Amino acid sequence: MGSVGQPPAVVAGAAAGDKEEVTVYVKAGVDGERMGACPFCQRVFMVLLIKSQYNILRFKVITVNPAKPPPEFKALGLKHVPALIHGDDGYDALDDIIQYLDTKFPGGGLEYNNPDADLATKDFFSKFCFYIKAVNQDPSKLDQALQKLNHFLEKCTSITNGLTNGDTNHENGDEDDHLHEDSIQYMCSDHLTHLDCEVLPKLQHLRVASKALKDYDIPTYLRGFWRYLHAAYTHQVFVRTCPCDQEIILHWHDRPETPKLSHKKHSVIAKEKPKYSFDVPVRASVVTVVDE
Numbered sequence: 001m002g003s004v005g006q007p008p009a010v011v012a013g014a015a016a017g018d019k020e021e022v023t024v025y026v027k028a029g030v031d032g033e034r035m036g037a038c039p040f041c042q043r044v045f046m047v048l049l050i051k052s053q054y055n056i057l058r059f060k061v062i063t064v065n066p067a068k069p070p071p072e073f074k075a076l077g078l079k080h081v082p083a084l085i086h087g088d089d090g091y092d093a094l095d096d097i098i099q100y101l102d103t104k105f106p107g108g109g110l111e112y113n114n115p116d117a118d119l120a121t122k123d124f125f126s127k128f129c130f131y132i133k134a135v136n137q138d139p140s141k142l143d144q145a146l147q148k149l150n151h152f153l154e155k156c157t158s159i160t161n162g163l164t165n166g167d168t169n170h171e172n173g174d175e176d177d178h179l180h181e182d183s184i185q186y187m188c189s190d191h192l193t194h195l196d197c198e199v200l201p202k203l204q205h206l207r208v209a210s211k212a213l214k215d216y217d218i219p220t221y222l223r224g225f226w227r228y229l230h231a232a233y234t235h236q237v238f239v240r241t242c243p244c245d246q247e248i249i250l251h252w253h254d255r256p257e258t259p260k261l262s263h264k265k266h267s268v269i270a271k272e273k274p275k276y277s278f279d280v281p282v283r284a285s286v287v288t289v290v291d292e
Helices: 039-053 071-076 094-104 115-120 124-133 140-156 194-214 223-233 236-241 245-253 263-271
Strands: 021-027 058-064 083-086 089-091
Touching: 021 039, 039 058, 039 094, 039 194, 039 236, 071 083, 071 089, 083 094, 089 094, 115 140, 124 140, 124 194, 140 223, 194 223, 194 245, 223 236, 245 263
Parallel strands: 021 058
Antiparallel strands: 021 083, 083 089
């Protein structure tokens, strides 16, 4: 068991001494120390980081091997990660964790009400899971789910010499897809909401694992999709909580019914210096993250 090294184990607001500390346990990586690849762990990590930036709470992240949980898990009857402990309260069901954080520590701008966004994001992860486990190489169902998501993202984003907050302005007469880092839009707002914290980690798993294990490339013509990922790749909350590519690949390699790497390839990937797929196939800035 070890504390996450990047970002720091304890993330605090300006008045950290006055805030209650929450401990969240996430899946450890192959080295037993860094954060492993679990989209549900990253979701909770993102929510906590956002709330801490609003000085609502401070928190500690501890990486654990789910097969060898720490003593405090047994004391509170916890069995899974992500798990959250706050005082005498402990939760290891994802929905319970999110509900507890919003009830006990309200705020952070995470709430949203957008049934169309919920509908657009409903199918892509299940289609990805089916595709990566299936023996056949037909990605048509996954393509359809991504096109559905892309249609929503293109519809809700107006392009005016970069990404805007949803307003259309044609004064410059330039409607290309050049991205402007200062003006980005997420699934329901110009800032991250609960839906983004749920969707973005899953999209990163889809992108990295599908390419590594099935040689599947997300179509470059899905411009709304790639603009959305670019928004994530330029936001520190996502970047600081995202596991490296190697952890994502090994996470899916180790799951039942997924394509397997050779023992040699698995060993090489496990020992590689962490790298991150934060590039996008449009005119946009490429984010590079290097672990020190």
